[in-house]
Structures are given as structure tokens and as C-alpha cells.
Amino acid sequence: MNMPPAAPDRRRGPLAGALFAAYETLAMLLGLGMLAAICLAWLPVTLPLSLLPHNPGRRLGRLAIMGSFRFYLWFLGVFCYCRFDLDDLDSLRRDAPLIIVANHPSLLDAVILLSRFPNMVCVMKAALAGNILFGAGARLARYICNDVPLQVILRAREELRDGGQLLLFPEGTRTTEFPVNPCSGSAGLISARTGVPIQALLIEFSTPYLGKAWPLFRRPSLPLRVRVRVGRRFAPPKDVPVFTRELEAYFRDELSAALGPAAECRGERVGGEPVADPLP
16 A cells, blocks of 8 residues: 655754654664564563463563563653653553453554553464564463454453453454444453453554554654543443444544544545544
8 A cells, every 4th residue: 555655844944854754764763673672582581481380470471561561662752752641541550350442553552551551461363472572471471362262251251350451452453444443242242251341441643653554664753642541431241242333433432533623634644544643
């Protein structure tokens, strides 16, 4: 898909604009390189730790992921001109068991959320379990692969009974039909089977950086601002299909309200995704 370059800042002169574009490229390389370095550094440590009993290994793995990703976001803030507004999430750390669902605009979404919760278990794509960067840490933290639906439900029920917080992206993949893709019924089904409520989180990016239509090595448009809002908490549903439609409508309404005015004002789009800046 052909995409136009990021909109230039007309307040800068040609030289300043070129220098800032070079900085954006450098920030991209620093950010991706640091994430790879953190994951690779953790790889040899996870191998012996995988011999630990289930509960201590799981606990240590999740704490290590939270700490590593929190450091990574600090690095992005200091060196890569990224701004993260995540304070709302701290109010949820003690709420467990809890099913947490969020929209999925970027590859950074799981990194952002896992950086704030010490006992969060992520339902992830099965292919990531064998990924050299993420697989070993995910296995140590006992994350749940999504390849066998029945196993997802059983593992999720076990984690919630142990007082965990379950992270699901009900879109199943990064957003392509903004503001939200059609949602699956997995969250509602798990909630109905376990009696655990569902907490919605709303992730907002100033640009669709690392979204589905954003190539990995395309430079960002800085500053990158990210805000995560704590949304509505839903009681366990009695009718899963009805609830799934309600959840999708909720995400659509909330995200459209946040994005709409800025998108209309600037009228810019990248690969079908709005390149607006809805964040203050």
C-alpha cells in the first residue's frame, strides 16, 4: 500500500526540517534497537529460570517483563521524544481478578500495558511463542497462546482464579478499520464462564505509528504522544453475542469522539488511518 510521507511542520525552515527528519529516523532506530537489545539480553536469563516451579517462575517472569518494558518506555521518553500518559492505569493494579480489553492501534500496545501491571497474563498469537525476541520471556511468564480456543478458556479461567489480570485485544489484530475492527466474543465468553468483570481501556496515539499500515522502518512523526484511558467496566454478560456488539459499539463511540474533531480539522490520512493528533 502506497502511503504519503508524514506531514511536514511548516513552522520549521528547510534546514531545521531536514535535521528534525534525521532525528526522527535516529529515534526510530534507537527505539527499535533498544527493544531488541532488551529482549535479547533477557533471553539467556530465561533459560535457567524456566526450571523454576510454576508459580515462582510465572511471578518472576511477569515482574521482569513489567520492569523491562517500563525501562523501555522511559528510554523512549528521554531519547526518542515520546510522551506517555498512563497514570490512569495505576488505579487498576490492585483490581484482580479482572479481564482487561483494549483496542489495538499499534505494535506498542502490549508493551505499554504490560509495563504497568505486575501480574498480567497476555493472550498472544501462537507464532510469538517461537519468536527469538519475545518467545522465551512469554513462556516464562506463562502467557496464553491463542491457537486452541478451548485451552485459551481453560488457561484464562485458571489464571483468573489465581487472582491474575487477563489482557485481551478483542480485535484479534492491529486496527485496520478505524477506529476499531470487529470484535471477537472471546472476552465475553471468558467472562461469562468465570464471572469476572471486563474492564475496557482506550488507547490513543497521536499518529498511527507501527499500526497495521505503518512499515516497521518508516520514521515516526514526532513527538509521539500516547494516552491510555480507563473506560467502562462491564459486568459478566448473560448473552455473549449481544455483549460483543455492545463492546464494539462502546469502543467505536469513545474512540471516534476522541479522534473525530482533530481528524476533521487536519484531514490527513495514512493508508486509511487518520493521522490526527487528538491528544492534548
